[in-house]
Amino acid sequence: MTAKLTQKQLAHQLGVSVATISRVLNDKPGVSDEIRERVLELMAQAGYAPNGAARSLATSRTGLIAFVVHQSSHDSREDPFYPFIVAGAESFLSSQQVHILFTSLDDDTMQKPQNFTAVAERRVDGLILAGPDISPNFILYHLSQGVPLVIIDNCLQNSEVNCVLNDDFGGEYQAARHLIQKGRRKIVFLSGPLEWVSSRERGRGYAHALSEAHLSPQMVYAAETTIASGEQAMAEALERWPDLDGVCAANDAMAIGAMRVLTSSGRRIPHDVAVFGFDDIGWSTLTTPPLSTVHVYKRQLGVLAAQRLLDVIADPELPPVKVISGTRLILRQSTGD
Known part of the structure; x- marks a missing residue:
């Protein structure tokens, strides 16, 4: 198995600076679409190619979806926002005979997404990542691994990804x-x-x-x-x-x-x-x-994200969409x- 490429090695192979690689991996502007696509393509082909865990997501089903939030964000005792979104997702998924795993990310795992055990240990078929403080690096890493995912209350500025937002x-x-x-x-x-x-x-x-x-x-x-x-x-x-x-x-x-x-x-x-x-x-x-x-409409956000994720799991070639939920x-x- 090919050893994981460092950012320096990626930069050398593509003839660009390490800073350019860093901008791509963190969804920062200042990089052409061509270079961005080449970086992500090389990640998928070489050092960041889908590992056994990610490949298993495409070839088998666990019947389990991970709903992920950042550990320090949105304490439900103070701002009970995400529990209602989870409830909406869980209600829809259960109607499709799919179960939900609620888990959280600490800062270390956010910075080292390869250590996220829900994917690394082949526990889930896809990810719902909820919250504005889940890092672009974590999202883009799993996209490069071929992991089906949808993000809620978050959207990358320079990379296309399935997302569900409020108006x-x-x-x-x-x-x-x-x-x-x-x-x-x-x-x-x-x-x-x-x-x-x-x-x-x-x-x-x-x-x-x-x-x-x-x-x-x-x-x-x-x-x-x-x-x-x-x-x-x-x-x-x-x-x-x-x-x-x-x-x-x-x-x-x-x-x-x-x-x-x-x-x-x-x-x-x-x-x-x-x-x-x-x-x-x-x-x-x-x-x-x-x-x-x-x-x-918090429950509706969960339903919309769960629906989209099951669609992406069924057809990984679907183009990313941005779904906007209304407010009043x-x-x-x-x-x-």
Whole structure:
């Protein structure tokens, strides 16, 4: 069996720099389509050629699908988002006599995808990778191995892959537009990491709504989308724009953190500051006042991903598709509704 090629060896064979190889493997721009295709093709033919485990996925069936999240992301006690997606996927797969294995990635396995045991030990027929913080390197490695996979709440910018997303742009556009229609004029967006597609699209929707109303977008970026990061981002926003009168948060957890800071600083919600979340998790009805939010059809995301994955397993030659699931506004008292 051919030894795995290093990035340096790949670069030498293709006559390109190691930096170019790294950009391809991490889904970074600045590489031509021709070079990108040659790198991925050489990976498939040589050092990254499908191993016995990956080949077995194409020639036999285990009747098991792995649903994978990053170990440190989206603690279900704080942001119960992915358990509902798993439930949707599991419901559909069970109707097809396929079972689901829920597992998580630690940082070490993310950096060394060849050590991911669900594939290495031939346990599963394919992967549903859920979350914006699953690295392009992990995704592209398994694609190069011929492993059927679909990603949820994530999308590569420079490589084609099957993905299922929310209408993040449309949902945040409608939320910000609603605040504007309610008379708010100094609206801040509390964003998650800019490298996440959901953060970029929600921020873009917010900015588009403000631009249409001839208002200036104001954004604060956080390293994660938790209650704690919402508190930190809200504190920063109040320091920079003390007269703000509206908040659009990247998700409900951040909105809950923002509401805590606003209340502790003496701002009345919604009289002084209106707050909008995103996702419509169960906690959004338990805040004081209840949180207006953008409803995400979480179970449907799981169903759509599972359907697509079974299609790809049945026909590996299907071209990748991007599926967008719609959203709707849920209006509650945090925006005066």
